[in-house]
Amino acid sequence: MLTIRIQVRDDHRPELDALLEERIYEFNAAATGLYDGALLNASVADASGKVVAGVSGHTWGGCCTIVLLWVDASLRGIGVGRALLQAAEDEAIRRGCGQMILTTHSFQAPRFYEKLGFRRLAVIPNNPAGHEDFIYVKGLSRAPALLQVPEQNEVLPSRFDAGVPAAGEVEHHHPEEPTEVDVRQRAAE
Numbered sequence: 001m002l003t004i005r006i007q008v009r010d011d012h013r014p015e016l017d018a019l020l021e022e023r024i025y026e027f028n029a030a031a032t033g034l035y036d037g038a039l040l041n042a043s044v045a046d047a048s049g050k051v052v053a054g055v056s057g058h059t060w061g062g063c064c065t066i067v068l069l070w071v072d073a074s075l076r077g078i079g080v081g082r083a084l085l086q087a088a089e090d091e092a093i094r095r096g097c098g099q100m101i102l103t104t105h106s107f108q109a110p111r112f113y114e115k116l117g118f119r120r121l122a123v124i125p126n127n128p129a130g131h132e133d134f135i136y137v138k139g140l141s142r143a144p145a146l147l148q149v150p151e152q153n154e155v156l157p158s159r160f161d162a163g164v165p166a167a168g169e170v171e172h173h174h175p176e177e178p179t180e181v182d183v184r185q186r187a188a189e
Helices: 014-032 080-094 110-115
Strands: 038-045 051-060 063-071 099-105 119-125 132-139
Touching: 038 080, 051 080, 063 080, 080 099, 099 110, 110 119, 110 132
Parallel strands: 063 099
Antiparallel strands: 038 051, 051 063, 099 132, 119 132
């Protein structure tokens, strides 16, 4: 008889996260035949080298998933977040992605994403309690039409159911080179 010992902990375990991500990617790639997964990230640093904004996620199978986007409060409203997302979008298109997906809470930035062309696909109530979590998708029109992206308020059935940044200029480099983002201050839109 197999004995299983489960340890529930509340500490950060990057080695466990890395192991789980690797094993899940191996399974997903084998199940789909899509082996093109790659991390995607960009950041903005101040004159001292301190990171003051960043975006991270990944691309896989024609889709770019944004996991985290953060801009220091002192830089919000001047186009830094928009420039970071545009840089990620341009790289996703370069990698052949046809859509970008992300989630945000109701108290975070839903209007920001909607102004950038993201469409709300789903709402998860009480996540966290008293708030909502939104799932967004944006079709990447300059990429090959690989995937069907829903129109506003349209939810696609599951198989289990039966440019130019508006707020600044971004220089794009090859992934092995650091990307510099130059955002010229403008009034918040």
